[in-house]
Amino acid sequence: MRTYHIFYILIVSTAEYNLQAPTVLRQGLSDIRLPYNIMNINSRKAVKTCRMEIIRFSDEMKKRFGGKVYRIPLSSGCTCPNRDGTVGIGGCAFCSAQGAGEFSFPDIPVREQFEYGKKLISGKTKADKFIGYFQSFTNTYGDQDRLKAMFRETIEIPEVCALSVATRPDCLEEGMVDYLAWLSDIKPVWVELGLQTSNDATGERMNRCFGRETFEKAYGRLKRAGLEVIIHIILGLPGEDREDMLETGRYVSALSPEIDGIKIHMLQVLKGTTLAKQYLNEPFHILTLEEYTEIVISILSMLPAHTVVHRFTGDGAKNLLIEPRWSWEKKKVLNYMNGRISKA
Numbered sequence: 362m363r364t365y366h367i368f369y370i371l372i373v374s375t376a377e378y379n380l381q382a383p384t385v386l387r388q389g390l391s392d393i394r395l396p397y398n399i400m401n402i403n404s405r406k407a408v409k410t411c412r413m414e415i416i417r418f419s420d421e422m423k424k425r426f427g428g429k430v431y432r433i434p435l436s437s438g439c440t441c442p443n444r445d446g447t448v449g450i451g452g453c454a455f456c457s458a459q460g461a462g463e464f465s466f467p468d469i470p471v472r473e474q475f476e477y478g479k480k481l482i483s484g485k486t487k488a489d490k491f492i493g494y495f496q497s498f499t500n501t502y503g504d505q506d507r508l509k510a511m512f513r514e515t516i517e518i519p520e521v522c523a524l525s526v527a528t529r530p531d532c533l534e535e536g537m538v539d540y541l542a543w544l545s546d547i548k549p550v551w552v553e554l555g556l557q558t559s560n561d562a563t564g565e566r567m568n569r570c571f572g573r574e575t576f577e578k579a580y581g582r583l584k585r586a587g588l589e590v591i592i593h594i595i596l597g598l599p600g601e602d603r604e605d606m607l608e609t610g611r612y613v614s615a616l617s618p619e620i621d622g623i624k625i626h627m628l629q630v631l632k633g634t635t636l637a638k639q640y641l642n643e644p645f646h647i648l649t650l651e652e653y654t655e656i657v658i659s660i661l662s663m664l665p666a667h668t669v670v671h672r673f674t675g676d677g678a679k680n681l682l683i684e685p686r687w688s689w690e691k692k693k694v695l696n697y698m699n700g701r702i703s704k705a
């Protein structure tokens with residue numbers, strides 16, 4: 362683990378609006394018709410008048426786990442079906458060779474990975490509670506028994522207070538969902554689903570290789586199993602304008618049951634990715650910090666009140682980052698965004 366920039370302040374946004382998912386979403390998620398009240402809150406006026414209660418990550422985690430909590434990125438040794446030819450080749454256009462996990466450890470036994478991460482963190486803080494975070498690639502793809510054993514080993518580490526597993530919605534076998542639900546009786550289990558955009562045409566352009574329908578089925582199964590789901594979205598994908606990004610915000614805000622958590626990422630153009638090639642051949646618009654922040658605030662204002670916002674910036678490795686250059690100055694970005702959010 363080279364750096365711990367990923368340990369951002371988390372905020373929980375609370376909107377003063379009562380956003381109930383429309384009936385059609387309870388009946389079936391594939392045909393989204395947003396209710397008028399959700400449409401209304403996306404106007405700039407609504408953002409200005411919306412009160413958002415900002416809760417620091419440390420406070421929220423303290424409330425839940427009784428102390429300061431850090432994520433330790435762990436590698437499951439999985440690859441991704443969108444890379445090995447099972448559903449696609451080359452992966453999502455924005456995904457780096459590290460499989461969206463630039464800060465993962467080398468592939469060593471999970472307990473050793475954990476101890477290594479703990480040592481690094483403990484050298485800087487007095488942390489004694491951690492989230493075992495399987496971040497890179499698709500962590501439910503591969504030998505199911507091996508993965509189950511790895512998840513169990515992780516959750517049984519005394520200092521681990523929660524298990525977080527990042528995956529694709531098309532890689533959730535029933536047995537795995539049941540197993541994760543069973544583990545969640547021991548300690549909380551979070552499943553992180555990379556949706557990125559609710560727009561299937563963009564998804565196709567980005568070679569995401571799954572559609573909304575697949576996402577909705579997986580989301581429904583996870584929620585029915587009683588698991589907490591954190592959804593990842595990306596703002597600034599090429600071809601999407603502000604309205605497209607807000608539509609993704611509306612979509613995840615209207616899911617039923619309501620989402621537990623969200624990670625909002627700025628699009629990062631990383632060296633070696635398909636997107637980098639596209640960008641260098643034909644540059645597309647990169648959101649400015651001001652534009653990005655304004656859209657983030659709009660999305661925060663429409664989320665269900667209890668949604669934990671796990672992140673609202675990106676976290677690509679500096680040595681790979683082509684754009685946005687402003688994201689290099691992480692402290693400055695967080696100060697600016699926190700300042701804007703506090704006034705929203």
Ligand code: SF4
Pocket residue numbers: 441442443444451452453456457460461497498499529555569
């Ligand atoms: S699904 Fe995830 S790991 Fe696989 S290519 Fe896309 S971003 Fe990368």
